Amino acid sequence: MHDIRMIRDDPTAFDAALARRGVEAASPALLALDEARRATVAESQAVQTERNALSKEVGQAKASCDEARAQALMAQVTAFKEALPELEIEETRIDASLTAALAALPNLPAADVPDGPDESGNVIVRERGIHRAFAFTPAEHDAIGPALGLDFETGVAIAGARFTLLRGPAARLARALGQFMLDRLCQEHGYEEVAPPLLVRDEAVFGTGQLPKFAEDLFRTTDGRWLIPTAEVSLTNIVREKILGQAELPIRFAALTPCFRSEAGAAGRDTRGYIRQHQFDKVEMVSIVTPDASDAEHERMTSCAEGALDALELPYRRMLLCAGDMGFTAARTYDLEVWLPGQGAFREISSCSTCTDFQARRMNARYRPAGEKGTRFVHTLNGSGLAVGRTLVAVLENYQQEGGAVAVPAVLQPYLGGLTLLEPR
Template sequence: MHDIRAIRENPSAFDAALAKRGVAPMSSEILAIDESRRAKITAAEAALADRNAASKNVGAAKAKGDDAEFERLRALVAEKKAEIADLEEQAKVEDAKLNDILMALPNSPHDDVPEGADENDNVEIHKWGTPPAFDFDAKEHFEITGVMPGMDFETAAKLSGARFVLLSGAIARIHRALAQFMLDTHTSENGLTEVNAPVLVRDEAMLGTGQLPKFAEDSYQTTNGWWLVPTSEVTLTNIVAGSMISEDYLPRRYTAHSLCFRSEAGSAGRDTSGMLRQHQFEKVEMVSVTKPEDSRAELDRMTKCAEGILEKLNLAYRTVVLCTGDMGFGAQRTHDIEVWLPGQNTYREISSCSVCGDFQARRMNARFKREGEKKPEFVHTLNGSGLAVGRCLIAVLENGQNADGSITMPDVLHPYLGGKTQVTADGQLA
């Protein structure tokens, strides 16, 4: 959420930042509501002072036997009480209106974020590895002979509908192995703390990270009001919600492997084949909480953590900076990592790492205090996939495919597969 004081101090900068994201100028409307709200608060405070003064004199008038003055003052107290209640209610309504507007506005991009309309305007900043050169036509993951016995979309559709998959046998084990490998790498090499967090959360948690109110249709809600998390960013970031933490507590770096749920509203017709875009999927998430001056460097660190997973798996990838028109709602700057998929003959997103500044912290009221300072500050938050497990499975299967329908496994997964090194053409680990 945006800082109303910053908007008051520099409304033109606020409008310019929103313009980069295709949002019309809002400062005039926001400041008009803010000014009216503050005027009513000031008027209520003045009325309270008048009431208090009148209340003090009521007793004196009674003691003097001045009945006329007594009645006048008593009526004034009642009048001021009603006036205060009315002004406070008006201020409350305008405060809610102001909050709703600020809650619905996207974060301001960093100055170095490229301006653009969509993914075509993203800028590549890093590339690693060489896509494999096959002497046969590469297949998509669901077409590979060795994959077919362990990847069942028909049974999943019978159970749950479209955009679900049933993994079994070797494919299910590789999927599990990938998640375990990611967690082990992040905890033992990258300094992240593993968390096993709920996948059901309250409204407040979704509000804190920006999924609500704007993107309610993208998530699933239970009949008793809980939300199924679209990513464990929600739970990990909200660990510090409502907290006042000390400077030496920062940075905090978390990772979690969890189920994720997304309705994929608005994505009809996109990636309907295979398991690239599912309603239920798994991700190993990374979240960092830092001091303001450290968050930009932390984004680069987080990006390298995600890139390192792909390098260990020997999967070619490229990293791009998202332009202003392609960035997520809460991000100030985003690095998307795209892995090479031979079956599609292109790079596809497998991780998105974002720095949010104090945007989420203001929504969550997450603050810290510097040593020797009295005034608290909002923390900065970051999140990133480290990685999307299902998409990583797709990449491993497609990049490791052989002409006979078998799949060669990356070396780093061998210990997680009981020493097995490939999936045979009939779908067995061997």
């Protein structure tokens, strides 16, 4: 959500920032609503002031036994009294329209975000890791996976397209990956482990920016709750409607949860394999910080996600997304893309974003700076640390052996009872 005062102060800069995201100028319509709202508020206050003044005159007229004047004044007081509810209704209507218009606009890109209309404008920041040399032609994960328990057919039979059943080695590998990544964040990087609700209310998904614009990408229950598309929703809303002390910040949360997405905007993409599912597990990171700390926290969070890939010895690259390819709430996003030798391509495995105060305004999440009476909005950040399913895919493709077995990365072996090799059934 944007601050209307900021738009009022510099509408040209606001529209220029929106243009970088491919959004048409919005300040004229917003400022017209803002002016109408302020005019209605001013009129309401003027009517209230006049009514109060006339009420005093009624008392004075009665005190001086001027009944005719008292009656005339009382008629005017009644007229003003009847006008106030109508003005309040109009103020509420305009305010709702302004809020809806502001809520539909994406966050503004940070100054260092490159321009570009889509992923073609993204910039490689760095590439790390060694691409393994295979003495055979590496296969894609959907060719290796079934013999290791990645059961696409049964998943579809039970739940439909974009659902997969994991059995045996594949299920154990997914569990080990999730536990390894969560332990690493909490034990080495100071994140607090959280087991959050998987069903949330409208206010929660509005606060993190999925509503109202992206409702079709979510699953909704019959009682009006939403299945979380990412633990970011539950974790970020922990500070909803709260005023934190500056000494409490930074706050860092991490969770390993199932995530649920309708993939409405991805029809026809990645229909094969385990890359894009309606249900998947993900380790999520969320940070709540002061505004002056958010840039450094963004780098820290992304480095935490990179560390998991380094530990798994998976080649990857960091991408700085351009303005046209960022998510709705992001001011800056780094994507981590892992190398998949079977596909011969890099694929996204983590996305780490700073949202500045955009989500905080929607949630009314604030902090009180030390020594000050007033409050300010916090900054929120979120990132994948990592997506379990895509990490499983990366392990299968990068650690595959001729004949279909898959070597277990050294850091995962303790989670698998010392197992060093997943063998096909």
